[in-house]
Amino acid sequence: MTRFRVSLHVTPRRGLLDPQGKAVTDALHTLGFAAVRDVHVGRHIVVELDAADRPAAEREARRMCAKLLANPVTEDFEIAAVEGGAA
Amino acid sequence: MTRFRVSLHVTPRRGLLDPQGKAVTDALHTLGFAAVRDVHVGRHIVVELDAADRPAAEREARRMCAKLLANPVTEDFEIAAVEGGAA
Known part of the structure; x- marks a missing residue:
């Protein structure tokens, strides 16, 4: 497991x-x-997590957004960056 | 003046x-x-503004952070991206 920062x-x-x-x-x-x-105010969330590889880290982060971090009725989310790991 | 998105x-x-x-x-x-x-939660702010060029747009955005958008005692800010304009 490697530490990633999403x-x-x-x-x-x-x-x-x-x-x-x-x-x-x-x-x-x-x-x-x-x-x-015009101004838009949203949230910038940085999640540090352990994952097998970069795609797995991103997949987990998307699941977190869907289940907790974003309101699916009123908000959109995007992965801005995934740092860490070798690949 | 050109429209920029900071x-x-x-x-x-x-x-x-x-x-x-x-x-x-x-x-x-x-x-x-x-x-x-670990998780860190901050704000993601998108400012659309008119400016002469890209450095001017970024300079204005920094002034906005210092005067209103960020609490200088407890928060840090960074310019994540400047879009728009020709240069």
């Missing part, structure tokens, strides 16, 4: 309301950042 | 307590993901 992005599904992103956009405008057009 | 990661500073990461680690263990060693 980075995940969990983001509000496009087309759904993103009240946190809207609030940040408004706050940035108030602070003088007039060039800001 | 992706930011805001993460709890290493060495500080990360109670959300600890809670997710415990929940994953409870769900049977025994191979999980």
Whole structure:
């Protein structure tokens, strides 16, 4: 077993309301950042786990997203990076 | 002015307590993901903004992190990607 470090992005599904992103956009405008057009706020999750190889680590991370880390109704997730291991 | 899309990661500073990461680690263990060693939970923020060029877009994003998006006492931020524009 090798230690892997999987980075995940969990983001509000496009087309759904993103009240946190809207609030940040408004706050940035108030602070003088007039060039800001839109902001989306999601979660950046880094999971360190032991796995046989890189595909296995990614597969486990996807299962974690489906079962706990992302809300399947309102959020999308993507594997941003898998680090560690030899291959 | 060109439209750019800057992706930011805001993460709890290493060495500080990360109670959300600890809670997710415990929940994953409870769900049977025994191979999980550690989890860190931060924010993934995507800012769409107009800027003259790519360095200007990145500079503005750093200013936003320093002024609003990241807590300078407990969090670190990094620019994960800058998309858009020609150069």
